[in-house]
Amino acid sequence: MQKPPFPADRGSRERDVAPEWAPTRPLEGPATAIMHGEADGTGSHDIGRPVGDNVWELFVSCDAAEALRLQFSHRASRHIALHDLGDIHSRQLLRQFGAWGCSPVQRLVIRQQGYGTTLASIEYVSFLAEGGETVRIYSTAVDSTPAAQQSVARVLLEMSQASIVLLGEMGGQHCANALRSTLQYVHAAGWTCPNLLVLPFGAQAAAAAAAQCNQVVQRPGLLLRAAPTPARPADAWNYILGFWQKNHMRGRLAAPARAERNELPPLTLDLPPAPGSGTLPVSAPMPLPAATALSTAPAPGTGLSAALSTYLRLVSGLAGLQACCIFDIDQGTALAHAGSTPSATQLAQQGAALFRAQHLARLAMSLAEPTQEMLLSSERHHQVVRPLPGDRRLALHCVFERSKTNQSLIRFQLQKLDAWLKRQPA
Secondary structure, X not given: OOOOOOOOOHHHHHHXXXXXXXXXXXXXXXXXXXXXXXXXXXOOOOOOEEEEOOEEEEEEOOOHHHHHHHHHHHHOOOOEEEEEEOOOOHHHHHHHHHHHOOOOOEEEEEEEOOOOOEEEXXXXXXXXXXXXXXXXXXXXXXXXXHHHHHHHHHHHHHOOOEEEEEEOOOOOOHHHHHHHHHHHHHHOOOOOOOEEEEEEOOHHHHHHHHHHHHHOOOOOOOEEEEOOOOOOXXXXXXXXXXHHHHHOOOOOOOOOOHHHHOOOOOOOOOOOOOOOOOOOOOOOOOOOOHHHOOOEEEOOOOXXXXXXXXXXXXXXXXXXXXXXXXXXXXXXXXXXXXXXXXOHHHHHHHHHHHHHHHHHHHHHOOOOOOOOOEEEEOOOEEEEEEEEOOEEEEEEEEEEEHHHOOHHHHHHHHHHHHHHHHOOOO
């Protein structure tokens, strides 16, 4: 019997079998290969290489999340991420988006180099936006281990140009709690996504979306919106496409400031020593830029104490403050004012009106409680109205620029100042 021919050496044998098992062959080099358009015959936006109908394969020597981060960073990816909370809607929507001009659902399979083990499988579609840009829409419902699924989902959200949170119906307070926890992702150091839309599916989800989007402490520069509940898949597509068309040119977020990473800076007070204490304040004075210095102007004839004058001066130095006022709650008259607009009269009158409305609302609900602090937020401002410690007849009304501070930092600093004011002699 004639022996079958064999290659003369090992190298020729490897060349003969390479096309058959090359996709799982160990490669030397970086953790994840960056494929270029002309080199692999694909478009420059594609990650990995095609291995079948609508299936792409990427071999890596690191974990799936890190590989995806490297790919997105190299390509400056401008994708959309669909993230499910509650029911799984994202995969179903991807399949329905094909009816409105998107590609068929494609799948990116991330495998471990040398072994071919599947680390993660991600589904996405693409559409052609204005200007000829190809935009990918990824689902964060990743097929992987629970830990890897969470890590990959975070990368998809953090490095997207627009993140869409699909909020399903959950009983009780679960909708609000789940959304609140997810929105805390925006404070992560790696979060650069500038646009976030909450798309609710149901009445409870819509109420939670509206409430949380108004209360959440936002990153400066982050656009956060809540959409109406879509009645059909076409409405969901219209909301997502409209949100993209309006906001896709907004720039990426910068790295979060120290205070926004839940590391609140210490409040430094430039205070005179208390009478008879013989001690000096430990903290150094908090510097105020000369261009934005605010002057404190007591109202004529009010006889504001030295402690309250110092208190208002310190409040006027807080980050983002636009105007503040100490006023008499019962009379609605200003005792001292700092900053620009609104004026002392406006702050005093409207602050007193807010306290009256709060009192009437508590009476209607049979809530026998004293006047409490109120913190209101709009698209551009935070507004704080709060009684002064030690004298419930007086109150502080402040207006802050929302782009320069956040609710948590405002309350923390005001509470520190309240503690100082309580220690001052009457």
